[in-house]
Amino acid sequence: MEVAAGVSVADVAGQIGSGLARAAVAARLNGKLVDLSTVVAGTGPNEIEILTDKSDDALRILRHSAAHVMAAAVRRVYGAGVRFGIGPAIDDGFYYDFDLPQRITDEDLVRIEAEMAKIVAEAAPFVREEVSLDAATALMQSAGQDYKIELLRDIAAGRLADGDNTVHAEANPAAEHPGAVTLYRTADFVDLCRGPHVPHAGKIPAFRLLSVAGSYWRGDSMRPMLQRIYGTAFFSKKSLETHLAQVEEAKKRDHRRIGKDLDLFSFHDEGPGFAFFHANGMVILNEILDFWRQLHREAGYVEVRTPIILSEALWHRSGHWDNYREAMYFTDIDEGKYAVKPMNCPGGLLIYLNEPHSYRGMPIRMAELGLVHRHEKSGVLHGLLRVRQFTQDDAHIFCLPEQLRDEVIGVIDITDRIYKAFGFEDVRVELATRPEKSIGTDEMWEHATRALAQAMEARGIKFKINEGEGAFYAPKIEYHIRDCLGRSWQCGTIQVDMAMPERFNLTYVGADNKEHRPAMVHRAILGSIERFLGILIEHYGGDFPLWLAPVQAAVLPVSDRFNAYAEKTAAALRAAGLRPETDTASDKVGAKIRRAMLRKIPYMLIVGEKEVAAGTVSVRDKAAGDMGAESLEAFIGRATQEVREKRLRPKTAVNA
Numbered sequence: 001m002e003v004a005a006g007v008s009v010a011d012v013a014g015q016i017g018s019g020l021a022r023a024a025v026a027a028r029l030n031g032k033l034v035d036l037s038t039v040v041a042g043t044g045p046n047e048i049e050i051l052t053d054k055s056d057d058a059l060r061i062l063r064h065s066a067a068h069v070m071a072a073a074v075r076r077v078y079g080a081g082v083r084f085g086i087g088p089a090i091d092d093g094f095y096y097d098f099d100l101p102q103r104i105t106d107e108d109l110v111r112i113e114a115e116m117a118k119i120v121a122e123a124a125p126f127v128r129e130e131v132s133l134d135a136a137t138a139l140m141q142s143a144g145q146d147y148k149i150e151l152l153r154d155i156a157a158g159r160l161a162d163g164d165n166t167v168h169a170e171a172n173p174a175a176e177h178p179g180a181v182t183l184y185r186t187a188d189f190v191d192l193c194r195g196p197h198v199p200h201a202g203k204i205p206a207f208r209l210l211s212v213a214g215s216y217w218r219g220d221s222m223r224p225m226l227q228r229i230y231g232t233a234f235f236s237k238k239s240l241e242t243h244l245a246q247v248e249e250a251k252k253r254d255h256r257r258i259g260k261d262l263d264l265f266s267f268h269d270e271g272p273g274f275a276f277f278h279a280n281g282m283v284i285l286n287e288i289l290d291f292w293r294q295l296h297r298e299a300g301y302v303e304v305r306t307p308i309i310l311s312e313a314l315w316h317r318s319g320h321w322d323n324y325r326e327a328m329y330f331t332d333i334d335e336g337k338y339a340v341k342p343m344n345c346p347g348g349l350l351i352y353l354n355e356p357h358s359y360r361g362m363p364i365r366m367a368e369l370g371l372v373h374r375h376e377k378s379g380v381l382h383g384l385l386r387v388r389q390f391t392q393d394d395a396h397i398f399c400l401p402e403q404l405r406d407e408v409i410g411v412i413d414i415t416d417r418i419y420k421a422f423g424f425e426d427v428r429v430e431l432a433t434r435p436e437k438s439i440g441t442d443e444m445w446e447h448a449t450r451a452l453a454q455a456m457e458a459r460g461i462k463f464k465i466n467e468g469e470g471a472f473y474a475p476k477i478e479y480h481i482r483d484c485l486g487r488s489w490q491c492g493t494i495q496v497d498m499a500m501p502e503r504f505n506l507t508y509v510g511a512d513n514k515e516h517r518p519a520m521v522h523r524a525i526l527g528s529i530e531r532f533l534g535i536l537i538e539h540y541g542g543d544f545p546l547w548l549a550p551v552q553a554a555v556l557p558v559s560d561r562f563n564a565y566a567e568k569t570a571a572a573l574r575a576a577g578l579r580p581e582t583d584t585a586s587d588k589v590g591a592k593i594r595r596a597m598l599r600k601i602p603y604m605l606i607v608g609e610k611e612v613a614a615g616t617v618s619v620r621d622k623a624a625g626d627m628g629a630e631s632l633e634a635f636i637g638r639a640t641q642e643v644r645e646k647r648l649r650p651k652t653a654v655n656a
């Protein structure tokens with residue numbers, strides 16, 4: 001459509017229709033997210049997309065706007081002495097960091113929420129201003145906003161670029177004119193912010209403050225500790241309520257809590273970010289790994305193991321020194337410099353280089369359950385989901401370039417089988433392309449990216465492209481699995497590496513008797529085994545399928561007189577390869593059942609007078625309840641079949 005010069009994006013929406021004008025939240029103008037008040041350039045064609053509450057971008061804008069409204073409310077509640085950190089939108093909501101002398105309590109959150117509601121009722125507008133860096137600095141100085149002054153200094157020094165992950169999108173220069181920054185005013189709060197925002201606070205229909213936590217300024221433990229308030233916002237009260245119910249359910253399923261209740265693993269101050277796996281946790285891990293090994297054997301993989309510590313020179317050669325050093329640990333051995341491996345690839349390459357290769361021996365599928373260490377800031381550690389030491393279910397495939405597509409297809413197929421076995425049916429696939437910081441030539445990247453895309457097309461997989469999100473040495477396919485709470489987890493990855501074979505001068509002798517460069521694939525399916533276990537615990541709510549359950553059946557004698565029969569029953573189960581446990585405490589059987597239920601043991605086998613006489617067990621299924629009496633042989637047959645088929649358990653309530 002044609003519009004007059006000088007009209008705003010909101011005017012354009014209005015000209016399309018009054019319904020759209022009402023529903024409009026923000027817009028994308030020539031690819032950039034902007035406020036509705038943004039004026040459309042008078043010359044040439046413009047591409048405008050009006051964002052309504054249906055768009056994910058609009059939801060982020062809503063939440064970022066809610067963060068400003070919260071900051072404005074905090075200022076009203078605590079006065080002008082509050083110093084403000086940053087306040088971005090995050091995946092499920094938003095936060096803002098505050099520096100103020102008094103501790104913010106849960107009761108304070110209610111007061112702040114009430115103040116936010118007033119600002120929303122006032123429909124306080126978001127007013128954008130473009131000012132010089134000096135003017136912004138003077139303003140923040142007069143307000144005593146030290147943190148904002150620091151951000152402005154970084155902007156001036158060019159230290160804050162778009163997408164800077166320490167400060168999120170907040171406070172980046174977004175002004176059209178060089179040397180200028182943008183400010184947003186809401187109620188009596190003015191923030192350094194790139195925007196965009198909703199036009200006014202009245203556009204935030206549903207929000208809730210959730211929690212308050214300590215957070216170091218810029219994630220640096222040497223800097224002041226600020227108070228971070230987390231909240232969330234939605235376009236409708238109903239969506240908010242659904243989300244809050246889901247958060248409640250997620251809390252019940254928190255793997256840290258279930259891990260403790262079921263005695264699966266623990267963490268200790270002596271090893272921050274390093275998990276300790278207990279006997280029960282090891283049962284699950286080993287079952288997962290047995291299954292994994294079996295599938296890989298069937299798919300023609302061999303298994304290797306390479307050292308955890310390798311010379312620094314190797315990491316220079318691999319490119320990790322240049323691209324990954326910040327996340328690595330270093331150590332000395334004798335006079336030599338060494339590094340703890342953050343990835344398994346260089347070790348696998350040394351094995352490949354250990355002997356000459358012929359085209360006849362290709363492909364080589366070399367799997368490694370490799371223990372890697374990566375430095376994560378202490379603030380981001382989160383149970384098993386974010387650790388500093390983990391086991392990758394890694395593999396490196398070396399193949400002829402013309403085998404590449406089929407090898408990737410093979411990985412896609414094994415990935416599919418593994419996710420299905422654990423009950424992850426909703427899988428999203430993305431293709432991440434070359435990032436700015438990368439090694440290798442344009443030609444290599446193109447060839448590699450094409451092979452991945454073709455393999456997915458061959459399997460009819462629909463995928464999204466993530467521009468610039470690849471690893472520094474390879475484009476990659478990323479698998480995102482959705483758990484039963486609808487949360488998405490990135491797990492598997494397939495990367496075609498055209499760079500590392502060059503760096504390490506990998507060769508094979510072709511049919512022409514000449515040396516050629518093999519193609520190389522890095523892939524992991526579960527990703528980190530530790531993290532995958534954390535995801536599984538939350539997905540199942542601790543109710544593991546029988547094949548994974550640490551204790552599969554609790555044998556419960558109704559009194560001491562039947563302990564011997566109970567032990568005999570347990571021995572028969574063990575002989576059949578099952579994992580039973582006998583509860584011979586002097587409690588009533590009801591107490592024993594409750595205990596077994598709390599420990600989420602799938603089957604309870606109750607034995608008393610009748611069972612001894614008939615050679616049976618009375619079966620109680622944790623999910624289905626009383627199943628009646630059954631001969632021991634029949635139960636064993638049924639249970640071993642359930643294990644063999646890796647049958648999933650019916651979904652059960654967390655505290656059933």
Ligand SMILES: [Zn+2]
Pocket residue numbers: 064068087170171191192193194195
């Ligand atoms: Zn902002």
Ligand SMILES: [Zn+2]
Pocket residue numbers: 343344345396522523
């Ligand atoms: Zn690798």
